[in-house]
Amino acid sequence: MLSSDSDLIKEYLQTKSSTACYTLVTRYQQSVFGMCYRVLKQREEAEEAAQDSFLKFFDSLHKLREPGKFKSWLLSIAYRTAIDMYRRRKRPALDIDTVPDYKTPEDRDPQQLMQSLQKKQWIERLFNTMPALDASILNLYYIEDMPVKEIAVILNQTESNIKIRLMRTRILLKEKLEPLYKSEFQP
Numbered sequence: 001m002l003s004s005d006s007d008l009i010k011e012y013l014q015t016k017s018s019t020a021c022y023t024l025v026t027r028y029q030q031s032v033f034g035m036c037y038r039v040l041k042q043r044e045e046a047e048e049a050a051q052d053s054f055l056k057f058f059d060s061l062h063k064l065r066e067p068g069k070f071k072s073w074l075l076s077i078a079y080r081t082a083i084d085m086y087r088r089r090k091r092p093a094l095d096i097d098t099v100p101d102y103k104t105p106e107d108r109d110p111q112q113l114m115q116s117l118q119k120k121q122w123i124e125r126l127f128n129t130m131p132a133l134d135a136s137i138l139n140l141y142y143i144e145d146m147p148v149k150e151i152a153v154i155l156n157q158t159e160s161n162i163k164i165r166l167m168r169t170r171i172l173l174k175e176k177l178e179p180l181y182k183s184e185f186q187p
Contacts, residue, residue, distance in 0.1 A: 005027075008024050012058075031078075032074065035136060035140070038082075038132065049078070053082075137162060137165055138166070138173075
């Protein structure tokens with residue numbers, strides 16, 4: 001039986017249980033990494049920021065007052081950690097041709113695999129050209145499936161600002177992605 005976040009937090013605070021710690025990290029490592037990657041756009045820095053986020057999280061876990069809002073709280077730590085790292089950065093951002101590795105099922109047609117990888121690379125490049133805040137909003141809304149209210153808390157923005165940025169980013173994405181999908185359906 002899977003323990004709830006609240007139970008794991010309680011267990012960790014009372015006993016410093018490595019099992020509770022491990023379970024929380026594994027449960028949220030992809031979400032935290034995704035948030036950091038959307039801001040930093042470099043795998044190595046995102047991994048470092050994610051690790052720093054978890055260290056900060058465990059150091060300040062005793063300050064969490066509402067365990068039900070744990071995920072939002074953790075992702076806001078990750079966002080602030082990544083933003084801090086981004087501000088300290090002295091080298092240029094990710095090269096537009098650099099994309100993360102994608103795992104694909106081996107039983108698919110090689111041509112389909114290549115087309116799928118090219119689409120993913122194209123979309124990843126598009127994300128990498130966006131401002132960090134917009135990429136983070138899209139990540140939280142579409143990938144993490146979070147409501148606008150929670151996103152506003154995580155990113156320290158107003159709900160109306162999140163809604164406006166989400167709408168503008170959707171329009172931009174539609175304009176940029178239409179040529180990709182139109183060419184796919186042309187004879």
